[in-house]
Amino acid sequence: MKHSAFNPPFWLRNPHIQTILPRYLVKFQPAYERVLIKDSLNESDVAFDFLPADDERGEDGRFTTPLVVLFHGMEGSSQSHYARTLAKNVQAAKMHFVVAHFRSCGGVATSGKVFYNAGDTAELHHYLEYLNKKYQTIYALGVSLGGNALAKYMGEYGDDAICKKAVVVSAPVDLASSSISMEKLAGRFIYTPYLLNPIVKKALENRLSDDEVSALKSAKRMGDFDNIITAPRHGFCSKNDYYHQASALPYLRNITKPTLIITAKDDPFLGVTAELGDVSACVRLLDTKHGGHVGFVGYDQKARRFDLDFVPQQALAFFGDVA
Numbered sequence: 001m002k003h004s005a006f007n008p009p010f011w012l013r014n015p016h017i018q019t020i021l022p023r024y025l026v027k028f029q030p031a032y033e034r035v036l037i038k039d040s041l042n043e044s045d046v047a048f049d050f051l052p053a054d055d056e057r058g059e060d061g062r063f064t065t066p067l068v069v070l071f072h073g074m075e076g077s078s079q080s081h082y083a084r085t086l087a088k089n090v091q092a093a094k095m096h097f098v099v100a101h102f103r104s105c106g107g108v109a110t111s112g113k114v115f116y117n118a119g120d121t122a123e124l125h126h127y128l129e130y131l132n133k134k135y136q137t138i139y140a141l142g143v144s145l146g147g148n149a150l151a152k153y154m155g156e157y158g159d160d161a162i163c164k165k166a167v168v169v170s171a172p173v174d175l176a177s178s179s180i181s182m183e184k185l186a187g188r189f190i191y192t193p194y195l196l197n198p199i200v201k202k203a204l205e206n207r208l209s210d211d212e213v214s215a216l217k218s219a220k221r222m223g224d225f226d227n228i229i230t231a232p233r234h235g236f237c238s239k240n241d242y243y244h245q246a247s248a249l250p251y252l253r254n255i256t257k258p259t260l261i262i263t264a265k266d267d268p269f270l271g272v273t274a275e276l277g278d279v280s281a282c283v284r285l286l287d288t289k290h291g292g293h294v295g296f297v298g299y300d301q302k303a304r305r306f307d308l309d310f311v312p313q314q315a316l317a318f319f320g321d322v323a
Helices: 015-024 081-092 121-132 145-160 175-181 185-204 210-217 222-233 239-246 249-254 310-320
Strands: 033-038 045-051 067-071 096-100 138-143 165-169 259-264 283-288 298-300 305-307
Touching (some): 045 081, 138 310, 165 310, 259 310
Parallel strands (some): 067 096, 138 165, 259 283
């Protein structure tokens, strides 16, 4: 069933304002506790930033209060606005929270040959297996690239998915059409440099061949980076092969556990999005007319302040009627 519960005031309905403004609004700074573990290839350290709740362990030695795990977007981290906003809401709900960083993110350099990609469900499963040893109940939320990975994981693993429920936000479930959307004016001149420059910088600090270095220095689009680094290093033939194999859209009809997909129809990062015929009966689609990319900025007229709680409140209500 589709919903359209997000209704910002008219002056906040521009998708680019929705996309850009949140990073300047969030003041909450979680007191994270960092733990490093090895990635699924046992090559690189990856960072888990925990915000624990007061809790007791059950007879099996695991915490009884649920854990909400966040899979961040491209070049995101526990310091991203959506991570800190979610952390605040999860903490208020008295549940555990953790941001599981992908390789090379969160300030931890990669030691191996690969970085991260939007379809690496084996890495997500590895993270969730680690967390499942410590927590009886796990809920997952994936944002943007992390949202595509989580949606693909839920469909690919089906009944074997470790998280009980999943929420997917602003996910490019069709990577090829999303890459085309990023070629448009705003994507090319505003968003692409913001995403591309840091990931190129990190790649150049890694062990690259002379050909890779030369090609990266002339990269202008995310597609260039995917052709030069992501595809060949992760076993894909080309960026097109990567986009085809890593997209979550074909897997959505195989999801067997409750999953909520939140998508703003004005999202400047997205192309093709999921429709009712694309998903299983376990998937709920929440489509909003406005919201931009991981924005969903509202305004509380009485308090005269911006409100970024739409996604966390929807997620927590979906997880357990706690919001």
